[in-house]
Amino acid sequence: MPQRLKLKGLETEVTKLYRGGKSQDEIGRIFGVSSDSVRRYLKRINITCRKSGRRDGEGLLSHCKHGHPMLSDNIYIYPSTGKRCCKTCKLSYSKQDLRKSMRLRNWKRKKRLRDPKWVTNQHLMYNYGITLEMRNQMIEQQGGRCALCGKSTNKLHVDHNHKTKIVRKLLCHNCNVGLGHFQEDVLLLEKAIEYLRRYNALTIGCAQEGKSDWVCTNNSAAGIATCTGNARPNQQF
16 A cells, blocks of 8 residues: 555644644654655645754754654765764765665666657757757758768757857767867968878978988978978877
């Protein structure tokens, strides 16, 4: 029998116990149900629940709202705020959150097996504000190719502006990650292009002269790059 049905017809007894000072946890132990079931039942019969536990003479909580004694071995203090809470209740809430997350995870797994497109559509809507149908239309418009390098691939990723959240085009993995590593900075990309042009031209010149050992040095003051020997092939600089 579900716990919510165990309290059915016991409105008078539950109300009398609760107004007599019994905690939700104590009432739950009497009737063999959880304290959450007692709390929901009290709310259903329009009984206002106590928002705080019993306090001692110094104004500190001697019992939590569920009736657990606030002893030294049953107190958890949050490091960031210094707030005290009942360790028993905290553990119970953690288990409830774990069960909820496990149920949600299992539901998503079953949903993914039944309808994979639904999961993909939810991901696109949440992260980029587009639907699966809109992404498929973009793939058709681009001919299944990356909008940057033009390579044909089965896996195209949605590229968007991280500041304005505006979707731009579909890119392959390398182009999408490359833009991210350069922080989408146009000036930084222009410097990278100039860097590659300067040193690639110098490397080609060395290869045409038949030099097997070379090293490139850059005179930053004059802005001139020169090539000399005494270096391993393919040396990085």
